[in-house]
Amino acid sequence: MDTMRDRFAPVVTRLLDEDPRVAVVLAEIGRDGFGEALRRHPDRVINVGIREQLLVGAAAGLALTGMRPVVHTFASFLVERPFEQVKLDLGHQNAGAVLVSAAASFDWPAGGYTHMSPGDVALLDTLDGWTVHVPGHPDEAETLLRHAVAAGDDKVYVRLSVQANRKGRPVDGQHLRTVREGRSGVVVAVGPMLDAVLAATEDLDVTVLYATTVRPFDTAGLRRATESAGTDVVLVEPYLAGTSTAVVNDALADAPHRVLGLGVGRRELRRYGTVEQHVAAHGLDASSLRARIGAFTGLPAPA
Template identity: 55%
Template sequence: MRDAFLESTGRMLQKNPDSVVVLADIGVSQFREAGLFKYGGLSDEYSDRFINCGIREQLMIGVAAGLAKEGFRPLVHSYAPFLIERPYEQIKIDFAHLGLGGVFVSVGASFDASNSGRTHQAPGDVGLLKLIPDFEIHVPGHADEAAVLLDEAAAGDGRVYVRLSEDMNSTARPVEPGKFHVERQGSSGAPAVIAVGPMLDRVLEATEALDVTVLYATTVMPFDSWTLRDTGASEVVPVEPYLLGTSAAEVSGALHDRPHRLMSLGVRNMELRNYGTLEDHIEVHGLDAESLRDSISGFLAK
């Protein structure tokens, strides 16, 4: 996904002369290796459209907001905790309160950087941004999907968050920003399982013997209430690669006029003090295929 991001950024810089990239040290080496940015940069055509603020994440957001106020389209990038959690107040005030647009692209997801410890993990990032109005939030599950969503974000003028991850599905699915993709159709009124981004492959494996409709979400805000309602489901299981329950209010809101049952699956709100691998974390949080099968089957059997 990071390669797709670098390529999309190159297209953005080429197509939009008012686009600019703002960094806080993270990502500088990747952009330099991609030939987009050089230290000194005198021979690179995009050098003057990269601003590296150093390890000052609040400043990074403030600089990006200032550029947006002057008519530029800023793209801001870092690890999820450094992009969303640390400068959260600046996003809330400098961007949202002033009604400014920008593209926020993170790497690291909930625990991609498992060997870097808790400082580099952000399972609560999507839940935090949901508290700020008018944010589009995209969670691609494949590099090709990330490219589509990044290009769309770069071409727009709103506030967009694109959450990249190392965890990916085996193949890309059709992506229409703001819409769920019906990956598997169950019988009329069958329970609906909403697989968000990189959760899809494991959800499909976990539910292969169950009569359920599987919806695939690469955009979680705004939430696609209509596609969920069209399934006719009265039992819904969102499976999210971030904090468990993040989309629960949106599911209940979509079905507010129907009796329904809801079970949220995602990253559990607990403090892990072991490093481990990405796969270890997936298993501990019950997001591997076997654990998902047990959880979903048990819920539907009640």
């Protein structure tokens, strides 16, 4: 199976052909995928070099002229390093852009901590008006990329990862999708966490909701699920643990409820290892999730 990032350049190249407002802004990373696009649209494929602050600033300038910039690099260089420009050049000026990241929380362990960004969604949560898509499969990434570019002049973040579920599901860029129904709690699986959550909860009487758009959060969809499944809610996110607990608490503010936020821990893991080893170390593999979800909901372990 190809990766989400494998889909990125071909999809955006087609969007460059289809829409004269679309421009691509790169900071070296990803430039090889846009060779043909550069030949066809030399004025709308821009590589600023290893200058991440300029990357965002140039995108904001394009947006202020009426363009729809698509901005790409690793998450740590797209959200964290130029955060002041994200806050001011885009947010303060109300300039829209589509930020598309790669490397996610720990997709390239050999790159070390400089290339990891488990706090990217939490950081964007400090700003107003961002839509955040977290696809769990390359097919979903393609759909959500098109949604993002077509979203007028909105500010959109699309978080791509090498981690992926085995199959893609229909996504609309707005709503939670019910994958399994139960009566003893709700588990929200975000993006590439779905397969592990389904395996972890196979014998548990819980509803499983699938989220590929986490901001704005589908509070109405969550509330509907809790009407039959109860108000014990577990969030399983592929980034910083607890990132979405506040929005769940707000959604259920008028009802007694409990929330458990599972995700990437704050402790830095200083050995490179593999993606799978990092997943396990953060307790996001199926067996660890089974134990943690079971203990929180009080549902019995299998005989």
